[in-house]
Each structure stands twice: as structure tokens, then as C-alpha cells.
Amino acid sequence: MANVREIALEQALIAVLGAVQDMGIDVNEVSQKAGSLVLGHSKYRQVEHPHVSNAHQEIDQARDAVMAKALTE
Structure with a gap:
């Protein structure tokens, strides 16, 4: 179960x-x-495995959420 910080970071x-999408950036x-x-x-990587893979998955999931929103507008 996600804690308050995890929920806030996902939303962020x-x-x-x-914002990237709205600015017309791919x-x-x-x-x-x-x-x-x-x-x-x-220089931006702050974690080691298994957190690296988890972070990569979160980026993909956030991208998918943004792309899904863009399709509904």
C-alpha cells in the first residue's frame, strides 16, 4: 500500500x-x-538496484497515464 509520500511523488x-505534454514536447x-x-x-541517479528498475517502471507508468489522458481530451 502506498504511503502519503509515494502518492505525492507519483502525482508530481x-x-x-x-506539463511536458502541454508544452508540445514529446x-x-x-x-x-x-x-x-x-x-x-x-549524475541524476541516486539509487541502486532494485530501485533502479522500479524507478524505470514508474516513469513508464506515469507516461502511460499522461498519454491516456491526452487521448481522452
Whole structure:
């Protein structure tokens, strides 16, 4: 079960990707880049496995949520 912080972080990620979408920037491209930054050893990666895979999945799920919203408008 998600705690309050996890819920807030999920909403924040969806809002950031929603802003990307609203600005006319390719959400898929941004999500792929973010996933690469998490999977690679970038300066933005703050965790190790298994959290790396989990973070990558969260990015994909947030992207899917944003894309689904875009289709309903």
C-alpha cells in the first residue's frame, strides 16, 4: 500500500510529464531519456538496484497515464 509520500511523488511525476505534454514536447522522448538516466550511471541517479528498475517502471507508468489522458481530451 502506498504511503502519503509515494502518492505525492507519483502525482508530481504525472504533473511534470503532463506539463511536458502541454508544452508540445514529446513525452515519449522525455520518458525514454529519463529512463536512460536512471538505468545508466548518470549524475541524476541516486539509487541502486532494485530501485533502479522500479524507478524505470514508474516513469513508464506515469507516461502511460499522461498519454491516456491526452487521448481522452
